[in-house]
Amino acid sequence: MNTSNLVNTPPLLEIRDLSLSFHQQAQVAVDRVSLNLAAGRTLGLVGASGAGKSSIARAILRLVKPDSGEILFKGKDIYRMNPHDLKATRQRIQLVFQDPSVSLSPRRTVEQTLREPLQHFAIGDADHQRQKIRGILQTVGLDQGALNRYPHQFSSGQQQRIAIARALITNPDLLIADEAVSSLDVSIQAQILQLIQMLQKDFGISILFISHDLAVIRQIADDVAVMYQGQLLEQSPADQFFSGPSHPYSKSLLSFAQGKTPSGWPDDKWYLERTRQSTGDASTCVFSGYCPDKMPVCERLEPAMHDIHHKNQHVLGPYCVKCHLYDEVKINDH
Amino acid sequence: MTTPALKVTNLSVWFENGSSRLTVVDQISFSINAGDATGLVGESGCGKTMTAMAILGLLPESGVNVRSDGIEINGRDISTLNTGQRRAVLGRDIAMIFQQPATALDPVFTMGQQISAVYRRHTGGSKQQARKSMLQALESVGFSDADDIAASYPHELSGGMRQLAMIAMATVCKPAVIIADEPTTALDNSTRALILEQLKHLRKLHRTAILFISHDLAVVRQICRDVMVMYCGRLMEKTDCQSLFAHARHPYSAGLLSCIPQISDTQPPPIKSIPGQIPAPADLPLGCHFAPRCNRAEAQCRTSIPQLDCDNGTGAACFRPL
Amino acid sequence: MIRDTWKKLKSDRYGMTGLIVVMIFAMIALLVWSGLLGQGWSDVTGNRFEGVSSKHLFGTNLLGQDILQRTLFGTATAFEVGLVVTVSSTLLGTVLGGLAGWYAHGWLDEIILWLKGVLDSIPFYLFAAAVAFALQGSPWAMHLAMIVTFWTTTARIIRGEVMRIKQREFIEAARAIGLPGLKTVFRHVLPNTVHVLLVQGTIVFVAAINTEVILSFLGLGIQDGVSWGLMLAESSQEVLAGHFGNFFAAGASLFLLLMGFNLLADALQDALDTRRALI
Numbered sequence: 001m002n003t004s005n006l007v008n009t010p011p012l013l014e015i016r017d018l019s020l021s022f023h024q025q026a027q028v029a030v031d032r033v034s035l036n037l038a039a040g041r042t043l044g045l046v047g048a049s050g051a052g053k054s055s056i057a058r059a060i061l062r063l064v065k066p067d068s069g070e071i072l073f074k075g076k077d078i079y080r081m082n083p084h085d086l087k088a089t090r091q092r093i094q095l096v097f098q099d100p101s102v103s104l105s106p107r108r109t110v111e112q113t114l115r116e117p118l119q120h121f122a123i124g125d126a127d128h129q130r131q132k133i134r135g136i137l138q139t140v141g142l143d144q145g146a147l148n149r150y151p152h153q154f155s156s157g158q159q160q161r162i163a164i165a166r167a168l169i170t171n172p173d174l175l176i177a178d179e180a181v182s183s184l185d186v187s188i189q190a191q192i193l194q195l196i197q198m199l200q201k202d203f204g205i206s207i208l209f210i211s212h213d214l215a216v217i218r219q220i221a222d223d224v225a226v227m228y229q230g231q232l233l234e235q236s237p238a239d240q241f242f243s244g245p246s247h248p249y250s251k252s253l254l255s256f257a258q259g260k261t262p263s264g265w266p267d268d269k270w271y272l273e274r275t276r277q278s279t280g281d282a283s284t285c286v287f288s289g290y291c292p293d294k295m296p297v298c299e300r301l302e303p304a305m306h307d308i309h310h311k312n313q314h315v316l317g318p319y320c321v322k323c324h325l326y327d328e329v330k331i332n333d334h
Numbered sequence: 335m336t337t338p339a340l341k342v343t344n345l346s347v348w349f350e351n352g353s354s355r356l357t358v359v360d361q362i363s364f365s366i367n368a369g370d371a372t373g374l375v376g377e378s379g380c381g382k383t384m385t386a387m388a389i390l391g392l393l394p395e396s397g398v399n400v401r402s403d404g405i406e407i408n409g410r411d412i413s414t415l416n417t418g419q420r421r422a423v424l425g426r427d428i429a430m431i432f433q434q435p436a437t438a439l440d441p442v443f444t445m446g447q448q449i450s451a452v453y454r455r456h457t458g459g460s461k462q463q464a465r466k467s468m469l470q471a472l473e474s475v476g477f478s479d480a481d482d483i484a485a486s487y488p489h490e491l492s493g494g495m496r497q498l499a500m501i502a503m504a505t506v507c508k509p510a511v512i513i514a515d516e517p518t519t520a521l522d523n524s525t526r527a528l529i530l531e532q533l534k535h536l537r538k539l540h541r542t543a544i545l546f547i548s549h550d551l552a553v554v555r556q557i558c559r560d561v562m563v564m565y566c567g568r569l570m571e572k573t574d575c576q577s578l579f580a581h582a583r584h585p586y587s588a589g590l591l592s593c594i595p596q597i598s599d600t601q602p603p604p605i606k607s608i609p610g611q612i613p614a615p616a617d618l619p620l621g622c623h624f625a626p627r628c629n630r631a632e633a634q635c636r637t638s639i640p641q642l643d644c645d646n647g648t649g650a651a652c653f654r655p656l
Numbered sequence: 657m658i659r660d661t662w663k664k665l666k667s668d669r670y671g672m673t674g675l676i677v678v679m680i681f682a683m684i685a686l687l688v689w690s691g692l693l694g695q696g697w698s699d700v701t702g703n704r705f706e707g708v709s710s711k712h713l714f715g716t717n718l719l720g721q722d723i724l725q726r727t728l729f730g731t732a733t734a735f736e737v738g739l740v741v742t743v744s745s746t747l748l749g750t751v752l753g754g755l756a757g758w759y760a761h762g763w764l765d766e767i768i769l770w771l772k773g774v775l776d777s778i779p780f781y782l783f784a785a786a787v788a789f790a791l792q793g794s795p796w797a798m799h800l801a802m803i804v805t806f807w808t809t810t811a812r813i814i815r816g817e818v819m820r821i822k823q824r825e826f827i828e829a830a831r832a833i834g835l836p837g838l839k840t841v842f843r844h845v846l847p848n849t850v851h852v853l854l855v856q857g858t859i860v861f862v863a864a865i866n867t868e869v870i871l872s873f874l875g876l877g878i879q880d881g882v883s884w885g886l887m888l889a890e891s892s893q894e895v896l897a898g899h900f901g902n903f904f905a906a907g908a909s910l911f912l913l914l915m916g917f918n919l920l921a922d923a924l925q926d927a928l929d930t931r932r933a934l935i
Contacts, residue, residue: 048522048523048524049522058828061832063828063831063832086834087834090832090833090834091833094832094833095829095832097825097828097829099825102824102825102826103825103826103828103829104826104829105826105829105830105844105848106826106848107844107847107848107850108843108844108847116830116833116835117833120833120834120835121833155611155612155614156378157611158611166829185377185378185549186377186549186550186551186590186593186594187377187589187590187593187607187608188377189593189595190593190595190605190606190607190608191607193595193605194605194607197605212522212523213595214523214597215594215595215596215597216595218595218596218597218598218602219595219602219605239599239600239601242597242598242599243599243600244599252524253523254597256523256524256526256527257523257597258597259527259552259555259556261527
């Protein structure tokens with residue numbers, strides 16, 4: 001956990017009002033999301049599958065084209081960069097996928113896979129590259145014999161280490177981990193989380209950690225952002241979130257994660273509804289259909305994102321919630 | 335002493351490759367009584383799915399060897415049955431729920447058609463009877479709009495609904511035993527809670543015995559009374575859930591528990607992990623399989639195989655339990 | 657990777673049989689090409705329709721030519737036709753199919769698909785005759801006709817594979833670092849189609865040889881030299897007179913070689929499947 005003073009540092013990554021939809025499905029995947037990620041910190045992005053988390057990751061890497069909004073990396077809009085700057089930016093942002101058995105190229109050896117980013121970004125000469133490759137293998141805990149082997153010859157934990165090595169070999173500033181430990185067994189998950197934590201400490205990278213598993217987020221995140229149906233509902237520092245989340249949806253998530261059914265939950269099994277259609281409609285709160293704390297205003301007007309002021313001066317990072325319950329400015333007491 | 339609903343004795347599964355033998359399930363024995371749920375917990379590759387497939391007789395005839403001293407459902411040994419007799423048993427006396435309902439269901443038939451088909455195959459009832467049972471099954475898993483669901487195709491339903499429909503399909507003949515293989519792993523937390531609730535409800539309603547296979551100890555705890563921990567084909571610990579969570583006796587179980595991330599409102603402790611890696615089936619160590627990674631291992635652990643240390647088949651398979 | 661495939665192949669008895677058969681024929685072809693065997697295919701060395709003897713192991717044909725010599729030479733012809741057609745049509749099909757798949761639904765894809773459609777709808781033998789006529793009896797007319805029509809099957813398969821592979825995450829990973837499209841196709845996508853290509857290649861080889869047989873019957877086949885197809889064509893008359901030498905020699909050779917290839921192709925497909933554990 002990082003406690004550096006960053007009150008005056010501009011955020012490393014700024015997402016402003018990002019909207020994204022998949023025209024083939026006529027579905028809004030990301031709905032006017034604004035997020036900040038400060039340097040050296042880990043932001044846990046949590047939500048059910050289909051909430052839009054992975055779409056944001058892909059938008060940051062310019063793998064999908066957003067409908068509107070901006071993404072600024074170190075102050076520069078990545079959608080307005082010239083090709084030269086874009087390439088330099090891509091070097092600084094790397095992605096680790098969920099399933100290493102398909103995110104590594106099956107017909108390339110480990111060495112080829114690790115060398116590719118170095119060659120593509122023209123980092124160092126052949127000798128320097130060889131050194132870096134050996135170094136990163138050691139850092140992620142694999143022996144040098146791995147270099148000539150193919151991905152399918154490794155276990156899933158080892159494969160994920162290779163994927164992490166590939167992501168880190170370019171010395172990025174930002175690492176995006178998209179459900180990077182979700183398909184791993186518990187003991188291997190623990191090892192990989194330890195590795196990620198250690199790497200963050202040693203290399204000082206910022207991490208956008210996407211997961212649906214709150215327990216994992218608890219272990220690794222400094223800040224938590226909650227998404228639901230493409231919208232950002234809450235963002236708060238981890239300690240504050242886990243001692244008492246602000247948004248009703250977050251509260252239910254936390255309850256379920258602790259194995260309890262949240263109180264006030266509606267009886268009809270709303271979570272069984274069929275494949276959802278998100279409308280991007282700004283006239284109601286997106287969660288109003290199922291919220292146990294629903295008020296009349298929730299169905300007439302979409303709530304604004306409210307800042308929560310905390311009397312504890314040492315709270316770092318954004319602290320806000322998109323909910324009518326917080327329409328008057330409240331002082332949070334815990 | 336009532337007859338257990340499911341009793342497995344010394345089940346082994348292995349592959350033979352010329353001169354070498356790869357054992358993936360090594361002399362597993364356990365029993366589950368009617369109305370009880372037992373969890374089979376372990377990490378990928380430990381042999382839990384193989385165990386389930388072996389019990390059901392779903393492993394291919396060639397290339398895989400299965401041997402046991404008995405697989406009994408309500409006292410009747412099914413391990414000696416031929417394929418035709420086995421097929422009669424599957425679905426009627428014992429049924430399986432899979433991890434990925436999307437791939438386990440046929441996309442060109444409606445849910446109603448698939449569930450009715452299962453019913454008719456085993457009871458030979460009329461179409462009306464089948465439809466009635468099918469609707470009943472759907473209602474018993476919590477669908478208030480059973481007619482609607484019956485008329486839907488699998489791809490029209492969400493993941494959670496598909497899994498519930500699968501459970502309906504597995505229970506329409508009211509089997510004595512259900513084997514659930516990672517049924518909630520692919521689902522979100524909220525849907526998971528619902529599925530588990532339904533399984534608990536069915537267990538009470540039909541007095542079904544459930545073998546719940548999972549890598550997730552936390553989920554097992556919510557639904558099972560007893561639990562078995564498996565590692566590299568062997569049972570490391572067999573006990574009830576409460577005891578395991580309060581005080582695990584096998585070092586592997588304890589290690590596994592300590593790896594589980596916890597949600598706490600205070601700063602979480604540093605992440606713990608079990609050092610080393612799970613050995614491949616071809617490289618299994620002699621003696622206790624867990625010895626190379628265990629900080630309590632002594633010479634004996636590397637040469638002899640520890641057995642479960644209690645007489646009634648429970649306890650920890652360890653020479654130096656915690 | 658190759659070692660693993662080889663290990664798996666070795667354990668497949670049928671596959672190994674196929675491989676050995678193919679290798680034997682390949683050796684014969686090599687020896688013929690280097691001038692050590694089968695050189696007397698056109699020499700009239702005996703009387704017509706001599707039976708099997710120590711001088712003519714397979715007897716002689718209508719013109720008194722030694723059937724054994726002709727069979728050996730035919731092996732070389734078969735391999736030559738097979739290799740030329742297979743390599744060329746596979747290359748052409750892979751490149752065009754790969755581009756079509758990568759730029760699927762784009763203008764390039766549309767053009768290639770249109771071309772495929774046109775070529776697929778022309779009756780093959782009419783086309784071969786037309787090409788042969790246009791090239792006025794050039795020995796390559798037959799090869800060309802085959803290449804120009806065979807590439808479409810390979811292209812269709814490769815296009816489908818590329819479209820599938822495109823979705824996989826390691827391609828996304830390549831795109832995520834900004835790797836240009838063409839590099840991605842050749843470095844990451846196409847190598848993953850090798851297993852399909854190898855199997856498809858053996859099928860095309862077989863098809864080429866088969867086609868040559870039929871073309872020879874139509875008089876559109878080999879112009880200089882002899883092939884099994886030509887021998888079979890000759891034998892259709894000879895058999896009526898009760899002389900089976902040509903027929904058996906060519907027919908048996910054809911059968912053996914094609915059988916060998918088929919066994920090999922099946923075994924290769926299994927051996928290249930990385931998902932099957934080495935158990």
